[in-house]
Amino acid sequence: MRKTVQIVAVSILCCLATLALCAGWVTPYSYSHQFRELPNAAPSANHLLGTDSLGRDLLSRILYGTRVSLFLAPLAALMTTIIAGALGVTAGLLGGWYERIILSLADLSMALPLVFVLIALRAMLPLDVAPAVSVAVTFLLLGLLGWPSSLRVVWAAARNIRESDYLLLARSHGTGFGRIMFRHVFPNLRPILLAQFWISIPFFVLTETTLSMLGLGVMEPMPSWGNLLRGLENVSAVGANPWKFTPLVLLILVVICFQAILPSQEEST
Amino acid sequence: MRRTLTLVTAFVALVFAGLVRAQSGGELHFCLHGEPKTFNPILVDDEAAENVRYLTGGVLIRLNRQTQELEPGLATSWQVSKDGRSVTFHLRKGLVFSDGTPFTSEDVAYTMKSLMDPQVHSPTGDAFRSGEGALDVQTPSSDVVKITFPAPVAGLERQFDQVAILSAHSPKKEMAVLGPFYVSEYKAGSYVQLKRNPNYWKHDAQGKPLPYLDGIRLDIQRNRDIELLRFRRGELQLINRLDAEGFQHLRQDDPSAVRDAGAGLDAEEMWFNQSPTAPLTGEKGKWFRTTEFRRAVSMAINRDDLCRIVFDGLAKPAYGPVSPANHFWFNSALPAPKPDPDGALRLLSGAGFRYANNELRDSKGNRVEFTLVTNSGNAVREKMATMIQQDLAQIGIKMNVVTLDFPSLIERMTRTFDYDACLMGLVNTDLDPNGVMTVWLSSGENHQWYPAQKTPATPWEAEIDKLMHEQASSLVELDRKKKFDRVQQIAYEQQPFIYLINKDALVAYAPSLVGTSPSVLTPQAFWNVDTIRLGSPAALESQK
Numbered sequence: 001m002r003k004t005v006q007i008v009a010v011s012i013l014c015c016l017a018t019l020a021l022c023a024g025w026v027t028p029y030s031y032s033h034q035f036r037e038l039p040n041a042a043p044s045a046n047h048l049l050g051t052d053s054l055g056r057d058l059l060s061r062i063l064y065g066t067r068v069s070l071f072l073a074p075l076a077a078l079m080t081t082i083i084a085g086a087l088g089v090t091a092g093l094l095g096g097w098y099e100r101i102i103l104s105l106a107d108l109s110m111a112l113p114l115v116f117v118l119i120a121l122r123a124m125l126p127l128d129v130a131p132a133v134s135v136a137v138t139f140l141l142l143g144l145l146g147w148p149s150s151l152r153v154v155w156a157a158a159r160n161i162r163e164s165d166y167l168l169l170a171r172s173h174g175t176g177f178g179r180i181m182f183r184h185v186f187p188n189l190r191p192i193l194l195a196q197f198w199i200s201i202p203f204f205v206l207t208e209t210t211l212s213m214l215g216l217g218v219m220e221p222m223p224s225w226g227n228l229l230r231g232l233e234n235v236s237a238v239g240a241n242p243w244k245f246t247p248l249v250l251l252i253l254v255v256i257c258f259q260a261i262l263p264s265q266e267e268s269t
Numbered sequence: 270m271r272r273t274l275t276l277v278t279a280f281v282a283l284v285f286a287g288l289v290r291a292q293s294g295g296e297l298h299f300c301l302h303g304e305p306k307t308f309n310p311i312l313v314d315d316e317a318a319e320n321v322r323y324l325t326g327g328v329l330i331r332l333n334r335q336t337q338e339l340e341p342g343l344a345t346s347w348q349v350s351k352d353g354r355s356v357t358f359h360l361r362k363g364l365v366f367s368d369g370t371p372f373t374s375e376d377v378a379y380t381m382k383s384l385m386d387p388q389v390h391s392p393t394g395d396a397f398r399s400g401e402g403a404l405d406v407q408t409p410s411s412d413v414v415k416i417t418f419p420a421p422v423a424g425l426e427r428q429f430d431q432v433a434i435l436s437a438h439s440p441k442k443e444m445a446v447l448g449p450f451y452v453s454e455y456k457a458g459s460y461v462q463l464k465r466n467p468n469y470w471k472h473d474a475q476g477k478p479l480p481y482l483d484g485i486r487l488d489i490q491r492n493r494d495i496e497l498l499r500f501r502r503g504e505l506q507l508i509n510r511l512d513a514e515g516f517q518h519l520r521q522d523d524p525s526a527v528r529d530a531g532a533g534l535d536a537e538e539m540w541f542n543q544s545p546t547a548p549l550t551g552e553k554g555k556w557f558r559t560t561e562f563r564r565a566v567s568m569a570i571n572r573d574d575l576c577r578i579v580f581d582g583l584a585k586p587a588y589g590p591v592s593p594a595n596h597f598w599f600n601s602a603l604p605a606p607k608p609d610p611d612g613a614l615r616l617l618s619g620a621g622f623r624y625a626n627n628e629l630r631d632s633k634g635n636r637v638e639f640t641l642v643t644n645s646g647n648a649v650r651e652k653m654a655t656m657i658q659q660d661l662a663q664i665g666i667k668m669n670v671v672t673l674d675f676p677s678l679i680e681r682m683t684r685t686f687d688y689d690a691c692l693m694g695l696v697n698t699d700l701d702p703n704g705v706m707t708v709w710l711s712s713g714e715n716h717q718w719y720p721a722q723k724t725p726a727t728p729w730e731a732e733i734d735k736l737m738h739e740q741a742s743s744l745v746e747l748d749r750k751k752k753f754d755r756v757q758q759i760a761y762e763q764q765p766f767i768y769l770i771n772k773d774a775l776v777a778y779a780p781s782l783v784g785t786s787p788s789v790l791t792p793q794a795f796w797n798v799d800t801i802r803l804g805s806p807a808a809l810e811s812q813k
Contacts, residue, residue: 123677127640
């Protein structure tokens with residue numbers, strides 16, 4: 001049953017990814033072109049999902065927005081997992097001052113509210129950047145700042161490995177550091193690192209959404225799920241144009257899919 | 270029997286009087302959008318405190334927000350001297366403050382001296398500071414006061430609309446008022462309770478004492494959505510400043526609950542950074558200082574679309590520094606521009622720019638590209654910026670949009686000057702051009718495109734400086750108007766600020782409010798608060 005759910009989830013994600021990659025062929029309109037005589041238009045043969053408040057084709061914006069959110073969020077998650085993995089293993093295996101310093105850094109980072117840190121960092125960046133660069137920068141910042149919670153998990157697992165009998169045995173046999181890492185430590189950490197990676201993807205999608213809701217995520221006119229969801233701010237307009245819920249439905253669907261493909265507890269162990 | 274009849278008649282009369290009183294009274298509820306920083310009227314510097322001052326303060330002269338004409342207040346008449354330095358007021362006799370202390374010329378003298386005291390730092394007093402020297406106040410009698418300023422003050426009488434008179438002798442000082450209401454209770458962060466001033470001097474046409482309302486409860490509420498919700502629930506009877514979105518929400522529920530007073534004084538505008546010390550890359554500084562470039566950008570923007578799409582038609586295209594809502598100072602001779610991308614390209618071509626393959630390049634072949642900054646979280650400005658982006662793409666200009674949190678934006682605008690162009694709003698409450706001196710004088714801190722210049726950077730800025738100084742010292746209104754018309758014309762030709770729209774003044778009233786009449790001037794919804802009342806269903810029917 002779980003396998004079936006995972007297959008369905010992967011299929012949905014693959015379909016979405018394919019549609020997003022082929023956005024240029026699926027929809028004839030640019031995501032930024034404003035049909036100013038058609039703001040908030042209902043779905044029609046020309047605009048299958050209608051238009052947004054500025055008259056832009058909603059289907060085009062959703063597909064291009066999916067491209068941004070669906071591809072950059074995993075990259076940010078990968079970056080976070082690598083950082084958390086490297087620091088977590090160092091702290092967990094070496095212990096002592098390394099452990100104290102790294103954990104203190106993680107605690108400090110966790111104490112800082114992520115959104116405010118991102119706002120401050122965004123304000124320090126040069127203004128003269130293209131929208132594509134601003135998108136990359138947003139996700140890069142998310143990736144660089146999102147590691148502390150994953151680190152705690154990796155560190156705990158690495159510490160257990162440090163105290164394990166098989167590592168003690170390997171050391172007593174004079175096994176080298178590289179071999180210990182790649183033959184004993186990383187294979188045992190792999191399920192945890194994978195889980196952290198999959199968990200981080202929806203987290204970053206949602207963080208980008210939050211940032212965009214604050215007007216600080218992906219810059220106009222480039223779409224992302226975050227700035228598409230800003231269309232839901234106008235409650236009365238949404239009530240009259242229910243198709244504007246499409247980005248929200250898509251976001252929920254994708255988050256559920258990512259959760260579904262997470263390895264289960266048994267699979268992890 | 271006769272005695273019984275008399276008693277019954279007296280009882281019926283009392284009950285009737287009570288009913289009439291009940292119909293006139295009641296408590297009005299609405300929101301302040303921030304904490305009032307002070308109740309001292311001469312220290313007022315924020316909107317919430319200004320609203321409280323308007324509701325409680327008695328002034329010598331009141332500006333009628335509907336006609337925009339001055340009307341007698343505590344003064345029955347006034348004369349300004351020919352040199353514009355002095356004004357003599359003849360005061361109403363027999364008036365008393367809310368605490369019962371009598372009102373005399375000594376109170377006016379005390380207020381003016383407090384207002385002009387350099388130690389007090391009164392923002393209201395700044396409008397009267399026209400030159401070095403001391404203020405002279407003479408009180409030849411209890412109902413005459415002559416105030417002499419060290420130098421002429423342009424538009425002197427109008428400034429008194431902001432001067433709430435303090436009591437010189439009351440132990441309560443600023444809490445003793447001459448306005449329609451007094452502050453009876455204040456709970457920080459929660460509410461300000463106002464009660465009817467029984468000693469208020471005004472009466473209606475039937476001779477009935479004003480105000481009609483028994484009191485006003487001002488709830489301190491920063492969140493506009495909560496304010497809207499409470500209005501819909503019937504917990505509030507009035508919303509003073511509505512945005513277009515809130516207006517549409519309420520209009521859907523009940524079209525009679527909302528009123529559009531027309532184009533207001535508030536404007537949205539963009540400008541290019543012309544500061545020579547700004548860390549601009551490449552040729553940007555040169556483009557931004559080119560008049561044709563700024564005019565072409567202005568010509569390419571479709572203001573009608575901004576009003577229609579972003580503001581749901583609840584705004585009017587703006588093209589000059591003065592809104593048409595400002596009846597006297599608006600220069601109606603300036604033609605309303607229409608979006609003209611072809612004209613913009615001709616203008617740019619004349620200035621050495623070249624348009625090819627949908628790209629605009631300067632004479633050195635650089636692609637014309639800049640970044641517009643605005644404050645984050647403001648959906649309206651973000652939409653405006655996105656629409657301007659498409660308008661400018663038509664003439665080959667690539668405009669990026671960046672939103673920043675407000676403190677970062679202000680830092681860039683006022684300290685580092687690290688930005689290309691900015692989109693912001695201007696909240697204007699003063700009709701007189703003297704209120705915007707710091708914007709138009711090249712030395713001004715609010716001369717946003719290049720603030721605090723030591724000497725004017727361009728001949729047209731020098732001309733504006735000269736005209737602004739001249740109008741400020743002129744005492745003939747028509748002469749001042751002529752000079753400020755010229756300032757508006759220069760601003761129109763040079764486009765240092767590219768004015769985009771004037772937002773409509775939007776308010777909401779509960780159906781139970783009678784006697785409302787929204788204005789484009791602050792306070793839009795309750796400027797005539799002393800004649801507003803909560804009506805009975807019968808009164809509402811008769812009003813319909």
